[in-house]
Amino acid sequence: MRVAIIGGTGFVGSYIVDELLKQGHDVSALVRPGSEHKIRHAAAVRVVFGSVDSTASIGDLVSGCEAVIYCVGILREFPKKGITYESTQFDGVASTVDAALENGVRRFLLMSANGVKIPGTRYQETKKRAEDRVLASGLDATIFRPSIIFGDPRGLMEFATQLFKDMVEKPIPAVGFFSGLSPTSGAVLMSPVHVEDVANAFVNTLTDDSTVGEIYNLGGPEILSWTEMLRRIAAATGRKKWIIPMPIVLMKIAATLLDWLPFFPVTRDQLTMLAEGNTADPAVAESLTGSPPRAFSPATLDYLNH
Secondary structure, eight states: OEEEEESTTSHHHHHHHHHHHHTTOEEEEEEOTTOGGGSTTGGGEEEEEOOTTOHHHHHHHHTTOSEEEEOOOOSSOBGGGTBOHIIIIIIHHHHHHHHHHHTTOOEEEEEOOTTOOSSSOHHHHHHHHHHHHHHHTTSEEEEEEESSEESOOTTSOOHHHHHIIIIISSSSOEEEEEOSSSTTTTBOEEOOEEHHHHHHHHHHHTTOGGGTTOEEEEOOSOOEEHHHHHHHHHHHTTOOOOEEEEEHHHHHHHHHHHTTSTTSSOOHHHHHHHHHOBOOOHHHHHHHHSSOOOOSSTTTTGGGGO
């Protein structure tokens, strides 16, 4: 199958490209000019230069393809640079849906996120509106809502690497976020899922008609607290770490004053979503990949040592 991918140079997208080629698919990837060095297996991938705000580039990308995968997303907006949730997580999806319909591409896979909703944060709302746009299009669509994704970033950035650099590596206590009144009753819970399991789930569904119209919440085998994840990252990197409990509400006060600054580590929206938690049933990922999902363990976190 010839598959178009938007977001193929990103963290998750690069693994999806790996899996597409491994399973014998032909791949066309949308790449920003100057970012061609980021595409893996360049000799085996048809590269179309452009961006998600170029309808002409998207049309060129999907022309002649049988399926399209949209896996673009951002964790933080930079409006002055034109990088917003609206443009990347909704407008780009809408343009890709239109291009698929115009070019007779029936299969559409969308990367969404666990916990999307309306009303919600701007991140959550644009992701949910994108889901609604895809499902209302009449395309043979499948939507994925992963929990936090981890795995070797291969020169990019991902969740565990960010936590390691921001909290574990530094010679100061790490912050153990919690919601509510106490660390025990208000633990922040997540189901970290390995990037290779996510990529495998995507590609396995391409030719599985039973997945059309479905929304899948993807999670790893365990539900872990924020503090436990910090402990596992510390153990994987041979460190002992003092973790100080921090109520999210206090961090939100600081974010209200400072999250407009690029160097401030989190935004108010990110803290809101953190407080809501991010868990999923591991049986879903296993049903799509055919094997138990990888755990958030020293073995799977060994890339942090390199």
